[in-house]
Every structure is written in structure tokens, then in C-alpha cells.
Amino acid sequence: MNDMRLTERSVDANEIKIAARKVQVFYGTTHAIKDVDVDILDKTVTAFIGPSGCGKSTFLRCLNRMNDTIDICRVEGDILLDGEDIYDRKVDPVQLRARVGMVFQKPNPFPKSIYDNVAYGPKIHGLVRNKAELDEIVESSLRKAALWNEVKDRLDAPGTGLSGGQQQRLCIARAVATSPEVLLMDEPCSALDPIATAQVEELIDELRTQFSVVIVTHSMQQAARVSQRTAFFHLGNLVEFGETAEIFTTPRDPRTEAYITGRIG
Amino acid sequence: MTAEATNIRPSLFQTDARTKRRNAAEKRFRLYGVAAVSFGVLALVVLLSSILGSGLGAFRQTFLTMDITLSAEALDPKGNRDPAEMAKQTTITYGKVLGAALEADLAAKGLATEGLSAKEINGMISKEAPAQLRNMVLADPDLIGQTITFKALANGRIDGFFKGRVTMESAALDSNVSPAQLELALAMRDAGLMGLAFNPGFITAPDASELRPEAAGLGVAILGSAYMMLIVLVLSLPIGVAASIYLEEFAPKNWFTDLIEVNISNLAAVPSIVFGILGLAVFINFAGMPQSSPLVGGLVLTLMTLPTIIIATRAALKAVPPSIKDAALGIGASKTQTIFHHVLPLAMPGILTGTIIGLAQALGETAPLLLIGMVAFVRDYPGVPPEGLLDPAAALPVQVYNFTQRADPAFIERASGAIIVLLVFLLMMNILAIILRRRFERRW
Ligand SMILES: Nc1ncnc2c1ncn2[C@@H]1O[C@H](COP(=O)(O)OP(=O)(O)O)[C@@H](O)[C@H]1O
Ligand SMILES: [Mg+2]
Numbered sequence: 001m002n003d004m005r006l007t008e009r010s011v012d013a014n015e016i017k018i019a020a021r022k023v024q025v026f027y028g029t030t031h032a033i034k035d036v037d038v039d040i041l042d043k044t045v046t047a048f049i050g051p052s053g054c055g056k057s058t059f060l061r062c063l064n065r066m067n068d069t070i071d072i073c074r075v076e077g078d079i080l081l082d083g084e085d086i087y088d089r090k091v092d093p094v095q096l097r098a099r100v101g102m103v104f105q106k107p108n109p110f111p112k113s114i115y116d117n118v119a120y121g122p123k124i125h126g127l128v129r130n131k132a133e134l135d136e137i138v139e140s141s142l143r144k145a146a147l148w149n150e151v152k153d154r155l156d157a158p159g160t161g162l163s164g165g166q167q168q169r170l171c172i173a174r175a176v177a178t179s180p181e182v183l184l185m186d187e188p189c190s191a192l193d194p195i196a197t198a199q200v201e202e203l204i205d206e207l208r209t210q211f212s213v214v215i216v217t218h219s220m221q222q223a224a225r226v227s228q229r230t231a232f233f234h235l236g237n238l239v240e241f242g243e244t245a246e247i248f249t250t251p252r253d254p255r256t257e258a259y260i261t262g263r264i265g
Numbered sequence: 266m267t268a269e270a271t272n273i274r275p276s277l278f279q280t281d282a283r284t285k286r287r288n289a290a291e292k293r294f295r296l297y298g299v300a301a302v303s304f305g306v307l308a309l310v311v312l313l314s315s316i317l318g319s320g321l322g323a324f325r326q327t328f329l330t331m332d333i334t335l336s337a338e339a340l341d342p343k344g345n346r347d348p349a350e351m352a353k354q355t356t357i358t359y360g361k362v363l364g365a366a367l368e369a370d371l372a373a374k375g376l377a378t379e380g381l382s383a384k385e386i387n388g389m390i391s392k393e394a395p396a397q398l399r400n401m402v403l404a405d406p407d408l409i410g411q412t413i414t415f416k417a418l419a420n421g422r423i424d425g426f427f428k429g430r431v432t433m434e435s436a437a438l439d440s441n442v443s444p445a446q447l448e449l450a451l452a453m454r455d456a457g458l459m460g461l462a463f464n465p466g467f468i469t470a471p472d473a474s475e476l477r478p479e480a481a482g483l484g485v486a487i488l489g490s491a492y493m494m495l496i497v498l499v500l501s502l503p504i505g506v507a508a509s510i511y512l513e514e515f516a517p518k519n520w521f522t523d524l525i526e527v528n529i530s531n532l533a534a535v536p537s538i539v540f541g542i543l544g545l546a547v548f549i550n551f552a553g554m555p556q557s558s559p560l561v562g563g564l565v566l567t568l569m570t571l572p573t574i575i576i577a578t579r580a581a582l583k584a585v586p587p588s589i590k591d592a593a594l595g596i597g598a599s600k601t602q603t604i605f606h607h608v609l610p611l612a613m614p615g616i617l618t619g620t621i622i623g624l625a626q627a628l629g630e631t632a633p634l635l636l637i638g639m640v641a642f643v644r645d646y647p648g649v650p651p652e653g654l655l656d657p658a659a660a661l662p663v664q665v666y667n668f669t670q671r672a673d674p675a676f677i678e679r680a681s682g683a684i685i686v687l688l689v690f691l692l693m694m695n696i697l698a699i700i701l702r703r704r705f706e707r708r709w
Contacts, residue, residue, distance in 0.1 A: 069594060071518060098597035108588035110607060120606070121596040171592070178596055 014041040017182055017212045018063060023077035025058050025067065032058045036077075036238040038231055040182065045204060045213045047223035047244065050233035051259065056216040057105075059233070060184050063214065064100035065093040081182075098125050101180035105187040107167035109159035109174070114151050117159040117170055118142060121178035137177055144210075145173035146203050165196025172203065176211075183207060185215040189222065201226050220260055224248050232256045316681050316688075322428050323682025326464035326479060327419035329390060329453070333366040334412045335402060346406040359395035359402075360387065363417060374456040380445050389446055391418035393473060393480035418466075419459060421479040421675045423450050427461055430674055467682060471644045472659065472667070478675035481668070483683055485643050489559050489658030490628060490690075492650060496563025497570050497627050502620055504567075505574030506609075512575075513582045514604055533572035540569045541633025549637060556638035557657035559647060565633045570623040577619020581612035614702040621698035625691050631662040639663050661687045 018040035025033035033055045040046050040063075048056040058067070065086060067073040079086050086096050098121070109117050118138045121127075128134045138155070142148040147169040151162070159170050168188055175183055185204070189197040204226045207213055217223050223230050224244060231241040232253075240247060240256045251257040275281060280288070339362055343350050364387040371378055371386070378386060394417035401415075402408050418424075422442035425431035427450075436442045453459040470482025516522045544565035548554045554561050585608045593603040609616075634640070639660050647656035659667070661683060668680035 064595070066591070066595065069591075094597050094599045096597075097595060101597075102591075102595035104588065104591055104595065106588055108586075108592040110589065110592060111611065120593075120598075124596075124598055124602055124606075174592075175596060 014043050016040070017042040017082065019078075019080045019083075020059075020062070021078045021080075023059070023062060023075065023079060025055070025062060025076075026074045027058075027070070028072045032236055033062070034236045036233075038238060038241060040212055040214055041229065042181075042212050043208055043210070044229060045208050045215060045227040047227035047230045048214065048216045048233060049218070049220060049223045049230060049259070050239075052218065054233040055236045056233050057186050060186055060214060060216050063182070063184055064097050064102055066097075066102065068093055098178050099180055100182045100184060101175035101178060103168070103171050103175050103183065103185040103188050106191050107164060107171050109162070109167050109170050111158060111160050113156045114142075114159045114162070114170060115155040118173050118177045121174060125178055127178065141173040141177040142170075144176050144203075144207065145169045146199060146206075147173055163196070165192045165199060168192060168196065168200060169203065172200070172207075176207070180211060182212045182214065185213065187216050187218060190218065197222075220248070232259065234259070316684050319678060320681025320683075320685045322678045323467050323685075324464060325461045326467070327424040327427050327459060328416040328462050328464075329367065329394075329419055329459050330414065330416055331363075331366045331370050331458065332412055333362060333398070333415045335362070335409050337409050340402060341406070341409050346409065348403055348406060351403060351406060354399070356395040356399055359399045360390075363387070363390055363395055363398060363415075366415075370458055371453075374453075374458065376449065376452050376456060376458075378449065381443075381449060385443065385446055386449070388442075389420050389423050389450065391420050391477060391479045393477050394418050416462070418479045419450075421477065421673060423447070423459075424479050425675055426450060427454070428678070430678070467679070468686070471646065472642060472664065473644075474642075475671055475673065478671075478673045478679060481676070481679055483661065483664060483686055485646055486659040486661045486664035486683070487686070488647055489562070489639070489643075490661045492559035492647065492654055492658065493563040493566055493660060494624055494628060495650070496560065496654065497566045497624060498620070500563070500567045501570045501574050501623065505571050505620070505623075506578055506616060508571075509575050509578035509582060510604060510609070513579050514600065514608070529572050529575055533576055536632075537569055537630050538632040538636065540565050541636030543568065544633060544637050555655050555657070557641045557643065557659075558655050559658050560654040561637050562634050562639055562658075562660060563654070565637060566627040566630060569630065569633065570627045573623035573626065574616075574620050577622065578612065578616045581615025581619065582608060584615065585611045610705070613705045617701045617705070618698055621694050621701075625694050628690060628694070629662050629687065631660075631666055634660050634663050635666070640667060642667075661690070 016039045018038075020036060020038045020040075023033055023036045023038075024031065036059060038046075038059075048060060050056055061067045062075055062079060063086075067075060075087060081096070081100065085091070110120065112120075115138055118141050119134050122134060122137050128137060139148060139152075142151065147166060150166060151157075151170075159167065162170060168191070172183075172185075172188070188204075189200050192200065201222065204213055204215065208228075215223075215226065227244045229242065230244040230247045232239045232247065232251075232255075234255050240251060240253045247256060248260060251260060337344055339358060340354055341351050342354075364383065367386060367390065368383070397418070398415060420442070422431050422436070422439065423446065426436070426442075426447050431439070431442065431447070433444045433447060436444045436447050450459060466480065466482050468482065468487065469484045470480060471485045472482065473480035512522065512526065516525075544561055548561045548564055549556055554564075589607050589611065590603055593607050594600075598606065639658070640663055641657060641659075643657045643659050645656070647653040647658040665680050665683045665687065668676045668683060
């Protein structure tokens, strides 16, 4: 673990943004998430790690109710965003997702222009009153995603024509454009080369100043590099959750230790 | 030497037995493929050349070119150019005018007509020609008093003679035409009074009776088919797309939607005549809509086309990558927004292709239309929609069938000609499909 560059990070006493209590997820009869309690802090990067199939994506998708789109999926327990239960009957998932944005594993820009990709969210949520405001949001979002300089001359070009890393940053810009409070990222770098990965990681660290970021990753190095807090999942259970530095240096659970030293994976 | 022989590696320049067998198998398979494709192409060439060979003649017709003096005494005895008064002069009067003009032309060219009665000479002109001349004059009364050059349709037998269908020998046995008339026709052609020319009437004119094949046209049938396609498009595209979107994106997955799904697939395979029976029972007998009308035809064809469109649309919707849907939902688009902003545009090329394939099928469909009375002989053009949709009309494929049912061999040529027109329309629809697909694809 010594070669791992654990950035010095002070976890400020940030407020709790999302509180999950006794969350259970079932796919039909499969019990995919068992009794998970997690607090996601504001303006903090939280990493979910764990072996493949342990339920990281499933749990992440509970946080903005993307699991609603899967017919057989059933979620139990409470997930509170700013103290409000997001699974309450009165909650419209559409409104929720404007506040809890998501970036997917595979870059999935719309087959439209770069501009339209970023402008789509603000348009459907009525965040702008005129073209000038929209232009402004598009530019600032692309700047936040560290993509502006590369695409500012070809905003009309199709987003699908960008390189993989650029596409993923475009997706981040698209998610950022609706000014979410939480940004969920499901293995955002797994389809990217090391240079693009480094760019996205740098970006995540910057985004932390404005949002709470939750990132799923299968790479422990990445978790160590970008996150302040880390949750280790195993077979649907939350095994250990705490400050990243602690998890990686002094894991309390033998399963965590086995995983970070490469014995389960 | 022996050491080398035991340890020898096979040369890459020599193909071993396995590779040879594999290559032979590949070669054989290619041969089968080429044979299959050649067979298909050959069949197409034979089909097209036979249709073109027998049908192209329908677009050309033998005309008599004559100078006609439209005298006021004969055509407008009251002399007031009132169309209502002039309409009292029947086609018999106009037939006499035509006959006189033909006689004068023959005399002017010095063509011998001995052995032919006036009736026989007049018989070389189509019985339809007086009616055409009459319509022309009634439409423009100012023509009276003038001398005009009129192209009169020749009788079908004379036309057949110039197209090789009628010969001197067959004419000798035919009560409708005599060899002497054919001799005169030859002389007239040499004198420039008669000849084959492009016949726009084949496309625009209505059908004509058994005895006037030369005047039969596709105008009513084309209009009827066009009206029906309009109805099919207007009804089946929105209904089909709405049904597909609901089934694909909104409907819960349970036994009931499964049942609907199975039924739609089965409907696509139901023989088209069954839809005709349904149309007869429901639209005509129960709802009391008029027989032979494009409205009923269009409704029946819509029922027939819907399964095709629904199946194609659902396939196109399924083919849209789920990652695009996730992306839209992930930034807070509603389900409807996701579908209309992202899924539908991506599925559009597939939907359009399916729709046009469905329309093309409907355009060529004959059996159900026979049952709802579109086989009737219709000479009046249907009116302008929407009222015109209730007027009786014909349809192109039924017109082909109608032509083939008639005794005069001249109708064989017209049936093939009608098939050519039908094929041209199908070709145009396919080209339209390609153009639309290109247009929609260019958006990204
Ligand atoms: N759509 C689904 N339908 C059924 N089971 C699923 C579905 N998605 C995930 N699962 C199951 O849930 C478990 C957790 O999956 P996932 O959350 O994707 O794991 P991870 O992201 O940690 O690799 C796995 O056992 C997987 O088979
Ligand atoms: Mg996953």
C-alpha cells in the first residue's frame, strides 16, 4: 500500500447530504443489497469499492431512483436527501434526478451536437429564459468538465464524434449543467485510457468543491486517489465504511484487508 | 539429410490437405451463392422484360390526325354558344363531323377507298373519339367556327395491327375489322394521317368498356389508389406508432400484453382476403359506408398495414441503445420526454422504412378490395377529398385484374401497362423511403 499516493485530505465536518438506512434491494428473488446504512456527506467524494457483482452499481442507482426503470427491482428502507425520503410516494423521480445527476460507465452522449448535449438538461428543466443564458450555462458546464478549450470551436459537431475521454467529460458536463447537488458516477473511467482517466480524476476533485460526488470504481488506486470516504461492499453487504485513508491503511474487517491486498477480487 | 527429414517443418508455400479441403469447401459455397444470386437476377430480368415487352405498348396508341372544321350549323344550331344548349348535340352528331373530316382528308390525299363503305371507314375511328371531341368543344365553345387539328384515337383493331397483334389473316376471320380497312390504314400511315404516338390518356383517362380497349386508361384507378394510400398513411402511421410506443415503453409485462403481442404478430400473417371479409361485414354491412369507395378500401388496407407498421416500429424502438434512454432519464427527463426527444428520432429511419414497406404492400393488395366492391366498373373520377373519399373508385391492382378478365386481347397489353405503372409507383415509394431515411439520419 505504500506506493499508493494517499492525498492528504482533511475531511471537514460536512453536512450529511444523503442518508441511507436499512436499504434492501431485490431483483425478483435475488437479494442484491442487504441492510446497507451509508451517509453521503456534502462536498465530499465518496467511493464505492468491492468485487464485481457485489452491488455497487445497484446501490448507486438507488440514490437517484434509476432502479425504477428495472421492472423486477424492488427497494426497501429509507434513503433521505436533505432529510426527505426520496422513495416517498409524493416524490417524482424526474425532479429527483435533476438534483442527483448521474454519469454512466460507458460514455453515452446523445447523438446530437455537443451544444445540444449540454443544453438538454437546462432546457427540459426550464432553467434558462433565453439563448444567452443557455449559452452561458453550456460554456460554464463545459469549463467545469475541462472540455471547453477542446470543443469551443466545434459546438455544432456531433458529441458522438469525440474521443472516448472527451465523450465522458461531455457526459459530465451534461450532468453538471442542471446544477445537481449530488453527482453519481458509475465506473466513469473504466472505458478510458490512462491519460483520459487522469483528466477525469482531476475533474472529480474539482467538482467536489461544488457537489457531493459518489463514484463507483473497481480500481482501489482510483478510490485512494480521488475519494475522502470509501465504502467497501461485498456480496451485497456494506462491510466497511469510513475515511479513505483509514480503510486503506488500517482496515478493520478481514474481508476489506483481503480485498485491498488483492486476495479477493 | 535424415536429421533434417525427421525434423522437417512444412513449408508455407505448400498447402496441406486440410487447408485444401477447407478452401475447396469455401469455393463451393461461393459457387452456390453466385448460383443463387444469378437465379434471382435471371428471374427478375425475365419478369421485367416480359412485363415491359408486353406492357410498354400501352403507353403508345394509334391516332388519326385530322383537320376538323367545327361548323356552327352542326354543333351549335342556335348560335348562342350556350354550353347547355350545345350539350343537346350528342356524340352521334360529333361522330358525323369526324366522319366527314376523315373523308375530306382521305380525298385530299387522294387515297382510294373503293370497296369500303362509309361505315367501315368511320369504323376505323374509335367510338370514344366523338365523345372526346364533344368534351373538348363543350369545354371551350370558342372553338366553334375554327378548323382544328384533332388527334382521334384509332379503333383497337387498327391499333393492334400497328402493334403486331392483328394481322391480315386474323382480320379476315374477324367481324370487327376487314383486311381492306387494314390496307387503308397502311396507306394512311404512309400519307401521314395515322401513326403511333405517346398516349397520355392511358395514365389519365378512366376505364373504358369492353368494346373500346383503345380508350381505357388508369386515371380513376390511380386516383383511387392514391386516396387509399392517403387514408392508410394518415391512419396507420399515428395509430401504429402510438401502439408500438405504448407496448414497447409503457405497457406492463403481463399475460394480457403478451396476448396482444402474439395477436399482432399473427395478424401480420392473416391472409389479406380475411381483412376484405371483415371490411365487408363491418364497414359496409354494419356501418353502412358506400361500396367501392376509397374510404372503405383505405380502412381495410389500414387494418392490414397496422401489424406491419407496429412490428417494424417496435423493432426500431428496441434497437435504440438503452444507454441513450439511461442518459436522458439520468438528467431528469421524463419518460415521455425521453421517448419523444431521443428514442423516437433514433427509431425514425426504421419506422419510416416499415411504414413504406407496409404502404407498398397495401398499394399492391387486390383480394380484400375485390370483396368490398372495388372491382366495379367506374368511369367517373372520384371527387376531391374529403367528400371524394366516399365516391366509387377503382384501384390499380384491381384494374390490372379487371383488364385481364376481358375478352379483347388489346386488354392484355393494358394490364401489363398497368403493372408497369404500379411498379413505377412502388419504385417511387422506395426511393422516397431512402430519401427520408437519409434526411433523418443526417441530423446527427
Ligand atoms: N437488471 C438486473 N436484473 C437482475 N439482476 C441484476 C440486475 N442488475 C444487477 N443484478 C444483480 O445484482 C447484483 C449486483 O449487481 P451490480 O450492482 O451490477 O454489481 P457491481 O456494480 O458491484 O458489479 C449482481 O448479482 C447482479 O447479477
Ligand atoms: Mg457495476
